[in-house]
Amino acid sequence: MFTGIIEDLGVIQNLENDKDNLHITVRSGFTSELQIDQSVSHNGICLTVVKIDNENYTVTAIKETLDKTNLGNLKIGALVNLERAMKLGDRLDGHIVQGHVDQTAVCKSVEDLDGSWVFTFEYDSSLHNITIEKGSITVNGVSLTVVNSKHNSFSVAIIPYTFENTNFHAIQKGTVVNLEFDVIGKYVKKIMGKNLAL
Incomplete structure (x- = not known):
């Protein structure tokens, strides 16, 4: 974990x-x-x-x-x-991350906002993974908050500390990244999917 x-x-x-x-x-x-x-x-x-x-x-x-x-x-x-791996009893500063990548995504754009950056990623929606506005997403292992959630894409806003201390500074348009979608969202989606099928 x-x-x-x-x-x-x-x-x-x-x-x-x-x-x-x-x-x-x-x-x-x-x-x-x-x-x-x-x-x-x-x-x-x-x-x-x-x-x-x-x-x-x-x-x-x-x-x-x-x-x-x-x-x-x-x-x-x-x-x-x-x-x-986290230690039991430590603060959970990000969100619950399993270390099990769901799929990859491609960086579609990097917007420099003069003090922060907005990265937009597009992924294959046929695998039925979802994001929600202000929900959690893991990109290359980094816990982030989703902005501009869409059917097959989302953006994240990156502060200077994250940009400098992770490999986000090396991500550019066309870079392939790993995604792990929020585990709670995955369980909810699975349960709702079963109920809808009944």
């Missing part, structure tokens, strides 16, 4: 294909605090630490994960948003 509050920007050090899997080696400021088998969110994707080597650690993404996320687009030197 995560909160969507990014702790660190990791730097991709190595990418190694192994059959249908991808071993991803990341350099992070908190590597020394990690243990094998711990969960870490990478751009919103919960992955397990399988190796630690000084400032670097390695996680493995399987085909299912690669098919549904933007991990296959990673390059050496790319920045990834990192968050360790």
Whole structure:
């Protein structure tokens, strides 16, 4: 379980294909605090630490994960948003994030508002995921508030701190990002869908 509050920007050090899997080696400021088998969110994707080597650690993404996320687009030197799993009893500063990406989206525009930015993303609506105005959304692991919610797109407003301390500063028109829709909204949608089918 995560909160969507990014702790660190990791730097991709190595990418190694192994059959249908991808071993991803990341350099992070908190590597020394990690243990094998711990969960870490990478751009919103919960992955397990399988190796630690000084400032670097390695996680493995399987085909299912690669098919549904933007991990296959990673390059050496790319920045990834990192968050360790939350501790019970900590403040929940973002919202409840599972680390299970629902689908990807494409950035359609970035608007500079002289002190903040508005990013607009478009996603495939055939998967029946939804956003609501002022609801929660996770973009590349970052907990954000939806503005301008539409059938297959939404926007988020980004403050300077988030822009500078996450990989939002590297997102531009055409960039593919990971989305995790609000878990409460997903349950409500599923229940309402069943009731409507009766």
